[in-house]
Amino acid sequence: MKKLLTLFFICVLSIGYSQDINPHFEAEGELVKATYYHENGSISTQGYFSNKKLTGEWTRFDLEGNKTEIAYYDDGKKVGKWFVWNKESLKEINYDNNTIVSVNLWKHEAKLAVNNK
Numbered sequence: 001m002k003k004l005l006t007l008f009f010i011c012v013l014s015i016g017y018s019q020d021i022n023p024h025f026e027a028e029g030e031l032v033k034a035t036y037y038h039e040n041g042s043i044s045t046q047g048y049f050s051n052k053k054l055t056g057e058w059t060r061f062d063l064e065g066n067k068t069e070i071a072y073y074d075d076g077k078k079v080g081k082w083f084v085w086n087k088e089s090l091k092e093i094n095y096d097n098n099t100i101v102s103v104n105l106w107k108h109e110a111k112l113a114v115n116n117k
Contacts, residue, residue, distance in 0.1 A: 001039060013037060013049070018059070021037040021038075021039065021041060021058050023035060023036045023037070024037075028048070030050065031048045031049065031050050031055065031056070032048065032049040032050075033046070033047075033048055034046065034047055034048070034049060038063055040058075040063060042063060042064075042065055042084065043060070043061050043063065044060065044061060045058065045060050045061070046061075047059065047071075047073075049074075051075075053073070053075055053076035054073035054076050055073050055074060055075065055076075056073065057071070057072055058071045058072070058073065059071075060069070066085075067085060068084065068086070069081065069082065069084045069085070069087050070081065070083045072095075074086075077097055077098040078095040078098050079095050079096065079097065079098075080094070080095060081093070081094055081095075082095060084092075088108065089105055089106060089107045089108070090105075090106045091103065091104070091105050092104040092105075092106075
């Protein structure tokens with residue numbers, strides 16, 4: 001009886017943990033569009049793969065569906081202008097071949113951008 005109860009609880013626990021929302025992958029030409037989800041079912045992250053490497057635009061969202069980050073990749077490397085939002089500011093990060101080139105920070109109360117090179 002103990003073994004049966006133990007097996008029952010293991011099954012119940014494994015079913016409970018397997019209720020996570022799985023990512024969705026969809027072919028679009030030569031690219032694969034990936035969509036990842038928050039536990040509440042809203043989209044968490046969306047972007048593309050090419051040859052199993054991050055490519056093109058990737059966007060992250062908070063639980064309410066607001067954009068929190070836009071990022072760009074080329075052959076798995078960070079490139080171009082990334083934008084990161086939070087309640088206090090907008091940060092623009094410029095990448096070249098996985099290396100940060102510059103960072104600009106805009107705050108709500110500021111009228112000027114700060115360039116941290």
